[in-house]
Amino acid sequence: MTQTIDARTTDGPQTTTAPTTVLPRELLPPLELEPARVRVGASAHERYSVPGSIAAAVSTALLLGPVLGMVGMGWVPLMSFVFFIVFYSVLISITEDKRAVTDRFWQVMLWSTGALVTGVLAMVIGYVFFRGWGVYRQMDWTDLKHNFIASDMGLTGPLAPITSGGVFHALVGTLEQIGIALAISVPLGIATALFLSEVKGRFARFVRTVVEAMTALPSVVAGLFIYATIILLFTKERNGIAAALALTVLMLPIMIRSADVVLRLVPGNLREAGLALGGGQWAVVRHVVLPTVRSGLTTAIILGTAHGIGETAPVLLTAGATSNTNWNPFSGPQTSLPLQALEFIKAPQPSMVTRGFATAALLLIVVLILFTLARVIGGQRAGELTARQLRRRMARSRRDQSRVESNHQVIRDQIELLRAAHTLDSRGDHSS
Numbered sequence: 001m002t003q004t005i006d007a008r009t010t011d012g013p014q015t016t017t018a019p020t021t022v023l024p025r026e027l028l029p030p031l032e033l034e035p036a037r038v039r040v041g042a043s044a045h046e047r048y049s050v051p052g053s054i055a056a057a058v059s060t061a062l063l064l065g066p067v068l069g070m071v072g073m074g075w076v077p078l079m080s081f082v083f084f085i086v087f088y089s090v091l092i093s094i095t096e097d098k099r100a101v102t103d104r105f106w107q108v109m110l111w112s113t114g115a116l117v118t119g120v121l122a123m124v125i126g127y128v129f130f131r132g133w134g135v136y137r138q139m140d141w142t143d144l145k146h147n148f149i150a151s152d153m154g155l156t157g158p159l160a161p162i163t164s165g166g167v168f169h170a171l172v173g174t175l176e177q178i179g180i181a182l183a184i185s186v187p188l189g190i191a192t193a194l195f196l197s198e199v200k201g202r203f204a205r206f207v208r209t210v211v212e213a214m215t216a217l218p219s220v221v222a223g224l225f226i227y228a229t230i231i232l233l234f235t236k237e238r239n240g241i242a243a244a245l246a247l248t249v250l251m252l253p254i255m256i257r258s259a260d261v262v263l264r265l266v267p268g269n270l271r272e273a274g275l276a277l278g279g280g281q282w283a284v285v286r287h288v289v290l291p292t293v294r295s296g297l298t299t300a301i302i303l304g305t306a307h308g309i310g311e312t313a314p315v316l317l318t319a320g321a322t323s324n325t326n327w328n329p330f331s332g333p334q335t336s337l338p339l340q341a342l343e344f345i346k347a348p349q350p351s352m353v354t355r356g357f358a359t360a361a362l363l364l365i366v367v368l369i370l371f372t373l374a375r376v377i378g379g380q381r382a383g384e385l386t387a388r389q390l391r392r393r394m395a396r397s398r399r400d401q402s403r404v405e406s407n408h409q410v411i412r413d414q415i416e417l418l419r420a421a422h423t424l425d426s427r428g429d430h431s432s
Contacts, residue, residue: 039373049091057083081112081242096272125364127222132358140164148358153323162351167359170326170340173240174366177319177331177336179310182242186301190207191253193259198285200255214253223314231318240329243319243336247308255304262296298378302371309367312338 020291061079071079073093088108093101135148140163143149148166156165192211196204226246231238266289274284290297320333321343337359344356 001108031401037300040086045091045095046067049088050395053084053091054080055085057081057348065264086111119146126168128360128364130355132354132356132361134354135162135358136361149362152325154325156323156354158347158349160351162354164356167337167355167362169339170321170335170337170359171362171366172325172327173319173334174309174336174338174363175241175336176327177244177247177315178305178370179241180241180306180329182301182305183250184244185255185304189252189255189300189304190259192256193263194285194289196256196260197263198281198289211253211256215257217250217253219246219250219311220313220317222246223317225249226314227317237331238318238320238333240334243315243334244329245316246318247311250311250314251304251308254307255300258300258303259293259297262293262300265296266292266356294378298374301378302374305370305374309370310338310363311340312336315339337366365396 024399052376058082060083061076065073067078080378085105085108087103089101092104096104139148140146146163149171150168151166151339152169153165154165154169192207195213196208223246225248228240228243230245235242268286270292271284274288275281278289315336316339319339321339322333326334328331341356341359344352344359347353347356374425
């Protein structure tokens with residue numbers, strides 16, 4: 001569309017045309033009723049098909065099980081799940097094509113798998129805490145002598161009341177053994193993973209093969225190896241350091257493989273950028289590669305710790321068992337929480353069995369605390385800085401700024417001196 005414009009010139013009025021913008025919606029008549037808005041999300045059929053399928057599946061399974069007696073009651077959950085998949089697929093196929101049915105089928109399967117794993121884990125944890133709650137319910141938190149966490153079993157017999165004795169000796173043994181094992185396995189594991197991913201070569205392939213083979217090493221074999229090489233040849237007695245070495249043998253392969261996987265995920269252009277800026281290979285590894293995979297290395301450490309903290313056979317073979325608190329891991333037997341829980345569970349007295357479940361619950365709490373600390377310390381993503389790190393960076397920047405400014409002032413002073421000397425020289429030449 002064009003618009004007529006009257007333009008006056010020296011020769012008189014002339015008519016010109018110029019293009020203009022027109023909005024078609026403004027030319028339409030106003031709407032009497034506002035059209036219905038399009039809603040993004042699942043339709044009513046999709047929202048009602050899931051609960052309808054669940055209700056139909058449970059009803060059918062109950063009909064075939066308790067009502068008609070065709071199958072046992074234990075098969076009802078499995079039959080309900082199978083019937084749910086069938087009914088849901090049929091309902092979706094009424095309004096959707098084959099591709100949508102396949103997509104919804106696998107979506108339900110994935111959600112069901114996640115829910116099943118979460119439910120089983122919650123059931124196990126809930127059962128452990130339920131069976132061991134009797135100890136914590138009757139525990140006197142103010143009396144350390146009769147506290148389950150702060151006392152040991154040195155003066156407690158099998159027929160003693162449940163309020164007597166505790167697992168402090170096992171808690172000390174677990175923390176010392178896993179601490180020594182982490183102090184050995186973390187630097188060795190990360191260094192070996194860096195060797196496999198950064199150095200490479202024929203020997204690296206051999207080391208990777210050995211590490212992959214050691215991931216399937218039975219824990220009893222690791223305990224027997226430390227017993228034969230450390231206890232029989234050197235210490236001549238079971239102690240906590242031998243148990244820590246056995247746990248290190250079990251934790252190293254898991255930690256190396258996990259760290260190697262995350263190191264190989266670092267993009268090659270990051271390494272190339274570091275090398276292009278003038279950094280050496282190990283400078284690039286320290287300042288570029290390791291900060292990038294910090295959270296992945298934390299996961300590797302957590303996996304190794306989880307593999308070693310629950311072992312009982314190597315601790316029994318190398319550290320023995322005791323009911324008294326032993327603070328020295330280099331001398332004398334030293335037990336751990338998993339081993340103490342096993343000893344409690346094997347006892348015929350109901351109070352000892354309850355103590356075993358309470359010990360297992362305490363082990364879960366300790367593992368949760370350790371994993372949380374690991375995530376807080378090293379779980380931040382690349383490029384993210386904590387408040388403390390930001391303050392340190394800012395303080396270092398201020399120091400650098402003051403040093404640069406002082407250097408600039410020195411340079412300016414030297415320039416002024418050179419100018420003054422040059423002026424004096426030029427005056428001397430003119431006077432001569």
